[in-house]
Amino acid sequence: xxxxxxxxxxxxxxxxxxxxxxxxxxxxxxxxxxxxxxxxxxxxxxxxxxxxxxxxxxxxxxxxxxxxxxxxxxxxxxxxxxxxxxxxxxxxxxxxxxxxxxxxxxxxxxxxxxxxxxxxxxxxxxxxxxxxxxxxxxxxxxxxxxxxxxxxxxxxxxxxxxxxxxxxxxxxxxxxxxxxxxxxxxxxxxxxxxxxxxxxxxxxxxxxxxxxxxxxxxxxxxxxxxxxxxxxxxxxxxxxxxxxxxxxxxxxxxxxxxxxxxxxxxxxxxxxxxxxxxxxxxxxxxxxxxxxxxxxxxxxxxxxxxxxxxxxxxxxxxxxxxxxxxxxxxxxxx
Ligand code: KG4
Ligand code: ZN
Numbered sequence: 001x002x003x004x005x006x007x008x009x010x011x012x013x014x015x016x017x018x019x020x021x022x023x024x025x026x027x028x029x030x031x032x033x034x035x036x037x038x039x040x041x042x043x044x045x046x047x048x049x050x051x052x053x054x055x056x057x058x059x060x061x062x063x064x065x066x067x068x069x070x071x072x073x074x075x076x077x078x079x080x081x082x083x084x085x086x087x088x089x090x091x092x093x094x095x096x097x098x099x100x101x102x103x104x105x106x107x108x109x110x111x112x113x114x115x116x117x118x119x120x121x122x123x124x125x126x127x128x129x130x131x132x133x134x135x136x137x138x139x140x141x142x143x144x145x146x147x148x149x150x151x152x153x154x155x156x157x158x159x160x161x162x163x164x165x166x167x168x169x170x171x172x173x174x175x176x177x178x179x180x181x182x183x184x185x186x187x188x189x190x191x192x193x194x195x196x197x198x199x200x201x202x203x204x205x206x207x208x209x210x211x212x213x214x215x216x217x218x219x220x221x222x223x224x225x226x227x228x229x230x231x232x233x234x235x236x237x238x239x240x241x242x243x244x245x246x247x248x249x250x251x252x253x254x255x256x257x258x259x260x261x262x263x264x265x266x267x268x269x270x271x272x273x274x275x276x277x278x279x280x281x282x283x284x285x286x287x288x289x290x291x292x293x294x295x296x297x298x299x300x301x302x303x304x305x306x307x308x309x310x311x312x313x314x315x316x317x318x319x320x321x322x323x324x325x326x327x328x329x330x331x332x333x334x
Contacts, residue, residue: 001310002068003075004059004098005302008051008091009083009111010137011035011042014298015058017066017073018306024121026065027299029292030054037177041167048086055094062298073104077305080108081322082138088321096319107305107313108320112139112327114300115266117148118289121303126264126287131254133247135275136267137163137180141327142207142254145264148307149332154254155207162243162269165211169218169239173232183236184272190237191230195221197242202249207257209250214242244278255284263287270294308333 002025007014016027032050036042063069078095081088092108099106116132119125131154134141140157160168163180170179175186197217200210218239225231251263264287265279271294279286293299311333 001074001306002072003077003302003306003309004062004073005109005298005300005305006055006059006076006078006091006095007111007114007296007298007301008055008087009079009081010087010296011047012296013051013054013058014296014301015055015062016298016302017062017068018299018302020306020310024299024303025068026062027297028058028061028065029297030058033178040171040177042084044084044086047084048090051087051090055090058298059094059098070098070102073102075099075104075305075309076106077109077301077309078106079111079114079301080320081111081325083111083321083323085321085323088323089319092319092321096317100317105309105314106317107308107315109301109304109308110325110327110330112136112141113330114304116143116145116264116327117304117307118266118293118297118300119264119287121293121299122287122289124287126262126285129258129260130262130264130287131251131258131260132264132266133251134267135162135247135265135269137161137167139267140209140211142250143327144254144258147332149330151327151330153326153328154257155209155250157209157211159210159212160215162209162211162247163267165215165243166269169215172215172219173222173235180269181271184240184274186233187236187240187274190233190235192237194231194234195238197238199242199246199249202246207250207254209246211243214239240272240274244272244275247275248278248281251279252282255282261285266294268295
């Protein structure tokens with residue numbers, strides 16, 4: 001079954017074709033980073049307009065890459081939420097309309113389910129059950145995953161998501177947008193013992209997170225300093241260590257809680273090198289998607305949609321994006 005996947009929930013237009021027999025056939029991405037850079041963050045209206053410009057050309061590009069025509073497609077998967085409503089509207093309208101025109105099924109995919117299943121696109125995919133650590137710009141979740149669609153949220157951030165905390169801290173330090181990867185790169189030149197930041201909520205029971213205090217800690221430290229380039233790098237280092245350590249501690253706790261031996265890490269912050277390194281300390285098998293499938297992409301949406309369509313999931317032909325949508329509302333496809 002050849003499925004076209006469309007991702008347009010935020011500032012990346014991702015389109016891909018996944019074949020349930022042959023695997024990933026084509027994958028194209030357009031990032032809006034340059035469009036939003038001068039505003040220091042994503043401008044929702046500009047994002048929607050750019051998705052309109054880019055989605056159709058990217059659909060043509062993936063068809064050409066896979067040497068297929070529209071009539072070869074057997075289903076369409078699009079991100080229906082969570083995300084920016086205008087941006088979601090674009091992918092949902094194009095996906096649904098194209099499916100209607102081609103008389104093939106379409107499926108509304110949950111963006112975080114896409115992230116969660118992205119490691120399945122790798123050569124050595126994890127088997128169920130596993131604990132998923134989902135760390136993106138909008139979410140920080142520890143999920144007990146029993147099967148596709150069987151998700152129980154064990155812990156989440158009570159305030160900023162990890163990616164958001166990276167981005168806001170980077171902005172406070174005067175770093176370029178998008179802050180997360182820029183701060184991570186700078187951290188590599190920081191001195192390890194210059195500062196010690198707290199590990200929030202690790203002394204309390206439970207699996208929830210809180211990252212907004214770390215951001216304030218970074219700001220206070222920065223304002224008290226001489227604001228030199230080396231201090232900036234030292235703060236980046238201390239901030240990243242605190243975040244990564246906290247995630248490691250909570251992942252260990254979640255694995256102990258379910259007596260699990262497998263951890264899947266996904267979402268944009270999953271691309272963080274230090275996090276990938278540190279999680280190897282767990283006595284568990286740890287799975288990551290390749291770097292480009294940690295951040296938003298069409299492949300993960302095509303894949304999640306393909307599994308659901310293959311399992312016979314059928315949906316009414318309505319266009320209904322959901323800017324807020326909990327993973328726990330999903331069901332096992334039948
Ligand atoms: O999953 P994603 O592409 O989009 C959302 O669904 O939010 O995640 C984007 C987030 C941003 O906050 C970005 O700064 C962060 O992931 N990010 C990183 C790194 N690469 C991306 N954070 C830390 N280190 C990185 N290497
Ligand atoms: Zn995402």
